[in-house]
Amino acid sequence: MAPITNGRLIFKEIPTGYPIPGKTTVYDTTSTIDLENEPLDGSVLVKTLVLSVDPYLRGKMRAPERQSYTPPFFVGEPLYNFGVGKVVRSENSAFKAGDHVYGVLDFAEYFIPKDITKLEVIVRPEPTLPYSVYVGAAGMPGQTSYYGWKAYAKAKAGEVVFVTTAAGPVGSLVVQLAKQDGLKVIASAGTDEKVKFCKEIGADVAFNYKTTNTADVLAKEGPIDIYWDNVGGPTLEAAIANTALQARIIICGYISQYNGEEDYGIKNIKNVLFNQLSINGLYVTAHHERYKDEFYKVIPKKLASGEFKYTEDITRGLESGGEAILEVQKGLNTAKKIIVVADD
Amino acid sequence: MAPITNGRLIFKEIPTGYPIPGKTTVYDTTSTIDLENEPLDGSVLVKTLVLSVDPYLRGKMRAPERQSYTPPFFVGEPLYNFGVGKVVRSENSAFKAGDHVYGVLDFAEYFIPKDITKLEVIVRPEPTLPYSVYVGAAGMPGQTSYYGWKAYAKAKAGEVVFVTTAAGPVGSLVVQLAKQDGLKVIASAGTDEKVKFCKEIGADVAFNYKTTNTADVLAKEGPIDIYWDNVGGPTLEAAIANTALQARIIICGYISQYNGEEDYGIKNIKNVLFNQLSINGLYVTAHHERYKDEFYKVIPKKLASGEFKYTEDITRGLESGGEAILEVQKGLNTAKKIIVVADD
Structure with missing residues (x-):
């Protein structure tokens, strides 16, 4: 199979005010990827399905020397955040093709994580909840x-x-x-x-x-x-x-x-x-280790049963990711903002 | 014995800035007390020995309707704070004449507490430490x-x-x-x-x-x-x-x-x-019940042995109490400010 275009949302420039689509972030289509032959070096090739857009991402759009609780984005590289993807190929025994994975994903249609520890096969205690919920109310x-x-x-x-x-x-x-x-x-x-x-x-x-x-x-x-x-x-x-x-x-x-x-x-x-x-x-x-088991035991069940309610505001396509980010910063999103990058 | 003058430091007026001696607080000598015959109504008659002067007292010099962690002083009444006194007479079985008591005392040479629960016979785990220390580093x-x-x-x-x-x-x-x-x-x-x-x-x-x-x-x-x-x-x-x-x-x-x-x-x-x-x-x-026993076990010993150091800045006579309070607000005191009202 020939290489295909791999759309990515790149962090282009550190903003002074609101992050401007096309300036702060740029959707880039110049990169290609060969799904069958791209070397994995022991990692996995992930197809991104959904990405979370959160207010805190603004804090990552800063000069890298400024200290904060969350590491900075690096200019010229794709943004990243919590999301769900699907394994296309794997050279890691913890993952196999077809697995759905949760963790920190690049804002890219496809990517090969350098740090595999930030991904895990998704546990869905309530399989009736869509994957998007696992980056929102259940994420x-x-x-x-x-x-x-x-x-x-x-x-x-x-x-x-x-x-x-x-x-x-x-x-x-x-x-x-x-x-x-x-x-x-x-x-x-x-x-x-x-x-x-x-x-x-x-x-x-x-x-x-x-x-x-x-x-x-x-x-x-x-x-x-x-x-x-x-x-x-x-x-x-x-x-x-x-x-x-x-x-x-x-x-x-x-x-x-x-x-x-x-x-x-x-x-x-x-x-x-x-x-x-x-x-x-x-x-x-900082609290993940202490509470995550309890969380996954309690919350997905309440969401699936309807006891706890959630809403989503979905943007389709990574090319609109910059707008989705800006909407969240301005409070124009109507609910939890999700980018659906690809259907399952 | 005839009634004697009972000097008292009265909260005269709510200050807007620093508490001014003679204006915010007034030393009053118009009150008398008959040490032998003053009715106690089940309380005790206390002779004040030492009083603590602390920065937080400024917060009590406010309009009473303003909420705070500490109750306000009332205009026309004596100030009060932590101190040590000696029981002159007692109608309460928990106290006898000659007892030294620790607790909340009026800024008065003598007083009869309405709320006896704010006083207790002083526990001095280290009797070599003077009473003044029990309103300071050990208080x-x-x-x-x-x-x-x-x-x-x-x-x-x-x-x-x-x-x-x-x-x-x-x-x-x-x-x-x-x-x-x-x-x-x-x-x-x-x-x-x-x-x-x-x-x-x-x-x-x-x-x-x-x-x-x-x-x-x-x-x-x-x-x-x-x-x-x-x-x-x-x-x-x-x-x-x-x-x-x-x-x-x-x-x-x-x-x-x-x-x-x-x-x-x-x-x-x-x-x-x-x-x-x-x-x-x-x-x-808010933490007294939880830590007081531990405190009295640990701290007085370290103070008495010299392992922990403390200093005192003593003002003699209640008539100088207003100046002592102002010094503390301005940071002009050289150490823990104590008013010695009377010798033991």
């Missing part, structure tokens, strides 16, 4: 919610939690975990449709933060015992101002300051002392 | 250091800790606990004399923050794994900027913003996410 974003809630929320029935980006893949699972634990849930989102979804999944109070003042809602519905922060900035400040004594704040994202916005100074950090707050920065990978 | 400030270190530092040998107000009663014990645990200690204080004391108690790096830039020192000597914050504001921001991954920040005080200074906006809170930080507001009382 990394869902794990983020579950691990963070288990590790830091210290939730007690009757307490009040405030969840931001509550219609998103992380927030929506937090809302449902909180309801399951008997909490009162205040949820915010950026469109009326998302607010509607928050109510459907059980939020007691849900509002559109673009048309309703967050501090006013918290003053009325709080004080809050737990704040799940996906946004940072003034919203974090409003949450701190409305904390109960010994409240817990989980900083899971900081989307308000990912895209070159001026750093917002939080003026009420002394309330951390006065209210005996606990604040933790959540990085899902 | 609440020492407990603050010990409980906070045990609960939140998660210290590992070889790590780096930065301690502010490191010559003070809380900071100096933190420095010594950290050295005992095998850490590298960076210490800051506000006078060269205090810096010298920091070095005497083992700090590896000690500097005067008024003449040396904190961020520069941390950039050179960090990154830091633990930050013991007694000051907040720009110092906290500099510390956050120089944290290692998974660093722990213990907010024990926020003296830079106690006295009406404009609230300083901390611009790098997103590093809590990027560096997976943990931040905890420390309130000593």
Whole structure:
């Protein structure tokens, strides 16, 4: 078989603000791959099926010398993120042709991972759930919610939690975990449709933060015992101002300051002392070993049975990957953003 | 015996900035007390010997409707804080005349506590330590250091800790606990004399923050794994900027913003996410039940033997109490501030 085009989404340039499709990221079709003969050197050849698009990817689009919890993308190379693929050929005994694999995949139609340890044959405790869910509610974003809630929320029935980006893949699972634990849930989102979804999944109070003042809602519905922060900035400040004594704040994202916005100074950090707050920065990978078995035992079942709800916003084709990334940074996606690169 | 004058330091007026002696607090000699006949109603009559003066007292000088971890002082009534007194008369079987008691005492030469549960017969595991130490390094400030270190530092040998107000009663014990645990200690204080004391108690790096830039020192000597914050504001921001991954920040005080200074906006809170930080507001009382026995077993012995060092800055006479409080707010005290109200 002759070599075929291997479409790839390349990290072209470090952005200063939002990541611009065609500038920050470029869809490249100049590379080819011979599916039958490409040397594998003990690795596997993977056909990419679905890729996750997450807010945190913006943090990887930085100068490599800047330290962060997640390694940087390298200019000139494909982006990568959690996804599901199918093994085309294998020279590794842990994988065979036809296996579906989960892990960190290149934004490429086909690729041969240098680090095979970042892939594993996918375990689908609930085979009725599509593969895309295993990069969403039953994958990394869902794990983020579950691990963070288990590790830091210290939730007690009757307490009040405030969840931001509550219609998103992380927030929506937090809302449902909180309801399951008997909490009162205040949820915010950026469109009326998302607010509607928050109510459907059980939020007691849900509002559109673009048309309703967050501090006013918290003053009325709080004080809050737990704040799940996906946004940072003034919203974090409003949450701190409305904390109960010994409240817990989980900083899971900081989307308000990912895209070159001026750093917002939080003026009420002394309330951390006065209210005996606990604040933790959540990085899902740090908790994976501890909670992953429990997660795969509990969450897919609830998703498959419909007890926990999830939604997806699918982009088809890797050539639209740059737009998908930008949508997520701007909050224009309507649900968990997935790129379907190829059908199974 | 005829009634005698009972000098008291009254909370006269809620301050907007620093607490001004004669205005915020007034020494009052218009009250009298009959030591032999004053009705006790089941309580005890206490003669105050020593009182602690701590930075946190400023937080009690507020409008009572403002929530905080510590109850407010009430205008027109005496201030109160941890201290040691001697029982003059008792109608409570738990106390007898001549007992020394530790607990929350009025800023008064004599007083009859309404809430007897805030006093206990003092336990001095090391009788060679003077009573004043039991309101300092072996009392609440020492407990603050010990409980906070045990609960939140998660210290590992070889790590780096930065301690502010490191010559003070809380900071100096933190420095010594950290050295005992095998850490590298960076210490800051506000006078060269205090810096010298920091070095005497083992700090590896000690500097005067008024003449040396904190961020520069941390950039050179960090990154830091633990930050013991007694000051907040720009110092906290500099510390956050120089944290290692998974660093722990213990907010024990926020003296830079106690006295009406404009609230300083901390611009790098997103590093809590990027560096997976943990931040905890420390309130000593919340940890008292859990750690007090261990504390009294461990710390007084080390103080009595000289293994742990402490210093005191003594003000004599309750009439100078207002000045003592102001000194502590301005950092003009040279060590743990004690008011000796009366000799034993």
